[in-house]
Amino acid sequence: MKRAAAWTLLQAVALCAAEIELRNGRFVVRDWPQGVRFAIYVGDSATPMLGSSSSAGGVLTWTPKYPLSEGLTYRAVLESTPPVVRTFSVPRQGREPARVLAVFPSVNQLPENLLKMYLHFSAPMGRGEAYRRVHLLDDQGVEVGLAILEIEQELWDRTGTRLTILFDPGRIKRDLLPNKEVGPPLRAGNNYSLLVDGAFRDAHGNPIASNFKKYFKVGAADRQPPQAGSWKVKAPKAGTREAVAIEFPEPMDRALLEQLIAVRGTKDASVPGTLSIEREEKLWRFVPDQNWSARDYEIVYDTALEDLAGNRMGRPFDVDLFERVDREVKREIKRIRFAVRP
Amino acid sequence: MLARKFVGLLALSALAIGLPAAEMTASLKAGKAGLQSAGVMAFGPDGILFVGDSTGGAVWALDSGDRTASPAKPVEIAAANQKIAAMLGTAADQILINDMAVNPISKRVYFSVSRGRGPEATGVILRTNSKGELEELALDNIKFSKAAIPDVPDPSQKDRRGQSFRMEAITDIGFMDGKVFIAGLSNQEFSSNLRAIPFPFASVEKGTSVEIYHGSHGRFETNSPVRTFVPYETKKSQYILAAYTCTPLVKVPVSALKPGAKVTGVTIAELGNRNRPLDMIVYSKSGKEYILMNNSSRGVMKMGTGAVESTEAITAPVPDKAGLTYETIAEWKGVQQLDAFDGSHAVVLMDAGNGAMDLKTIALP
Numbered sequence: 261m262k263r264a265a266a267w268t269l270l271q272a273v274a275l276c277a278a279e280i281e282l283r284n285g286r287f288v289v290r291d292w293p294q295g296v297r298f299a300i301y302v303g304d305s306a307t308p309m310l311g312s313s314s315s316a317g318g319v320l321t322w323t324p325k326y327p328l329s330e331g332l333t334y335r336a337v338l339e340s341t342p343p344v345v346r347t348f349s350v351p352r353q354g355r356e357p358a359r360v361l362a363v364f365p366s367v368n369q370l371p372e373n374l375l376k377m378y379l380h381f382s383a384p385m386g387r388g389e390a391y392r393r394v395h396l397l398d399d400q401g402v403e404v405g406l407a408i409l410e411i412e413q414e415l416w417d418r419t420g421t422r423l424t425i426l427f428d429p430g431r432i433k434r435d436l437l438p439n440k441e442v443g444p445p446l447r448a449g450n451n452y453s454l455l456v457d458g459a460f461r462d463a464h465g466n467p468i469a470s471n472f473k474k475y476f477k478v479g480a481a482d483r484q485p486p487q488a489g490s491w492k493v494k495a496p497k498a499g500t501r502e503a504v505a506i507e508f509p510e511p512m513d514r515a516l517l518e519q520l521i522a523v524r525g526t527k528d529a530s531v532p533g534t535l536s537i538e539r540e541e542k543l544w545r546f547v548p549d550q551n552w553s554a555r556d557y558e559i560v561y562d563t564a565l566e567d568l569a570g571n572r573m574g575r576p577f578d579v580d581l582f583e584r585v586d587r588e589v590k591r592e593i594k595r596i597r598f599a600v601r602p
Numbered sequence: 603m604l605a606r607k608f609v610g611l612l613a614l615s616a617l618a619i620g621l622p623a624a625e626m627t628a629s630l631k632a633g634k635a636g637l638q639s640a641g642v643m644a645f646g647p648d649g650i651l652f653v654g655d656s657t658g659g660a661v662w663a664l665d666s667g668d669r670t671a672s673p674a675k676p677v678e679i680a681a682a683n684q685k686i687a688a689m690l691g692t693a694a695d696q697i698l699i700n701d702m703a704v705n706p707i708s709k710r711v712y713f714s715v716s717r718g719r720g721p722e723a724t725g726v727i728l729r730t731n732s733k734g735e736l737e738e739l740a741l742d743n744i745k746f747s748k749a750a751i752p753d754v755p756d757p758s759q760k761d762r763r764g765q766s767f768r769m770e771a772i773t774d775i776g777f778m779d780g781k782v783f784i785a786g787l788s789n790q791e792f793s794s795n796l797r798a799i800p801f802p803f804a805s806v807e808k809g810t811s812v813e814i815y816h817g818s819h820g821r822f823e824t825n826s827p828v829r830t831f832v833p834y835e836t837k838k839s840q841y842i843l844a845a846y847t848c849t850p851l852v853k854v855p856v857s858a859l860k861p862g863a864k865v866t867g868v869t870i871a872e873l874g875n876r877n878r879p880l881d882m883i884v885y886s887k888s889g890k891e892y893i894l895m896n897n898s899s900r901g902v903m904k905m906g907t908g909a910v911e912s913t914e915a916i917t918a919p920v921p922d923k924a925g926l927t928y929e930t931i932a933e934w935k936g937v938q939q940l941d942a943f944d945g946s947h948a949v950v951l952m953d954a955g956n957g958a959m960d961l962k963t964i965a966l967p
């Protein structure tokens with residue numbers, strides 16, 4: 261009896277001596293009473309975190325399966341009698357708030373059947389709230405309901421800095437029920453703004469610097485597919501690094517301009533250089549790294565290029581089958597030859 | 603908050619046609635499955651879980667090792683999202699539950715989760731265990747195989763410095779008759795892609811990729827990305843029943859999905875404005891088959907499938923509720939994820955308010 265009491269006393273002393281530390285993202289228990297359960301919890305949650313432990317020389321090291329998150333408090337519990345509980349806070353790192361860098365189309369006169377907008381941010385953003393943070397407002401500042409197509413996955417790029425907004429194609433496409441019921445989200449003759457709410461959180465959970473608004477006017481629907489025949493190609497001079505440029509009669513989809521046009525030299529060799537999109541997406545310019553040689557080059561483009569209303573090269577967004585227009589279904593790579601001369 | 607869904611009944615019929623299940627599992631090799639993201643999911647035969655990885659541009663076949671049939675015990679987990687976040691050592695607002703799928707053999711419920719919300723988020727798979735508690739499906743040493751989703755040709759690719767902005771969001775995934783079906787939506791060009799990749803994945807097999815169109819009343823035709831779909835078999839044919847981003851519900855005969863084909867989905871219901879279908883399941887009750895569709899604004903909609911085989915394409919403008927008739931199940935409010943559990947129940951992840959999402963087993967309507 262006396263002996264048992266003494267052992268309990270010794271155990272209690274040993275337990276009190278147990279120290280818990282957070283070191284390099286791992287929890288370390290010194291003087292760990294062997295076999296006593298140790299667990300980590302987020303805040304006041306009763307669900308233990310996933311992790312693994314190892315022990316050596318009376319020291320238990322507990323490694324979380326996933327790294328600790330900034331701004332959270334973790335509760336380390338050694339389930340002895342009485343339990344030893346320590347809390348550790350992981351400070352948030354100071355970061356510049358993210359902001360909206362640009363919205364495309366950059367032009368402020370847009371067609372009624374505008375299909376897409378691209379929002380560029382200065383830092384990676386968080387998924388899961390885009391459609392609560394991006395709003396279409398009318399000229400009174402009232403939200404236009406159900407204007408933006410909500411895709412659960414959200415249409416981000418891999419860096420999390422570009423968000424694609426699609427205006428509801430069911431409302432844009434002629435003759436579909438939503439189009440009949442409520443019409444297109446944008447109406448010709450009206451003014452709108454696209455609001456990016458300052459509460460939009462970045463990848464670290466911090467809100468962006470401020471609200472952002474893009475104001476624009478809406479004109480007639482554009483149902484004419486782009487035609488390469490209407491492009492003006494400006495050829496550079498040989499022996500220079502002048503830009504080769506394509507001028508379009510209407511603004512084009514920015515992302516596709518950046519991706520789907522390139523310059524080729526002899527035997528289809530790629531020509532390295534830098535491209536820029538200017539004049540509100542009506543000008544594509546390419547400056548080569550090396551001087552041009554005096555010979556013919558080619559501009560290669562993919563017929564998946566679109567204008568602002570989702571009209572593809574040679575194929576309108578919604579083809580009116582009664583009009584018997586050319587229905588180009590196949591996506592192709594086409595070429596425009598240009599001569600570089602002294 | 604997506605879809606796929608596949609009922610045990612269909613799985614069995616698929617099995618009867620495709621390779622033996624054991625042969626499918628044998629095609630998987632042990633190692634670390636390096637998912638860059640975990641999105642839409644669907645079960646194939648023998649506990650094989652297909653996971654869409656939009657960031658990695660791939661589909662993964664994972665051997666869940668979960669192929670012991672068990673009597674279906676209803677699962678109930680209050681604030682499941684908060685529990686998942688706590689297990690992953692983070693806050694509930696720093697995870698996203700991307701999809702939920704029930705293993706038709708074991709009835710265990712699987713979740714694909716993003717831990718973190720930014721581009722560096724980790725893809726994680728969790729599931730309920732035999733006690734109805736949550737556990738992680740370890741991906742460090744698991745039998746798997748992977749099919750890369752080929753990128754579209756890109757003329758400026760070889761000139762480009764830095765990374766392309768283009769990415770394809772995998773909006774849904776399903777399995778039928780030895781093929782994995784994948785619907786994708788680009789973040790650039792407005793096109794649709796429905797792929798059928800034979801499983802087991804062959805190293806060079808890219809599978810069929812077809813563009814899907816939608817003809818509005820026989821007059822206006824557009825590309826039509828698929829938001830959610832469900833594989834569906836009748837005695838005569840196999841279909842993909844798909845909800846387009848532009849709202850109509852269509853059927854696409856699987857036999858039409860051939861390389862280079864132009865496929866126009868046949869409209870079987872016009873759902874009208876405000877419809878944003880998230881998940882679809884097919885089930886039978888009292889000898890009749892139904893489609894249950896979880897809809898972000900209209901709650902859950904139920905419609906009979908009896909007419910799918912015979913429904914004529916809707917070729918003239920019609921008032922709301924055209925084609926297959928449907929009813930709205932008002933009691934099922936706030937359903938974020940939906941899947942078939944057993945013949946008479948569904949599992950749902952339901953918004954309980956205050957940021958909590960409850961996992962519940964509910965009798966099918």
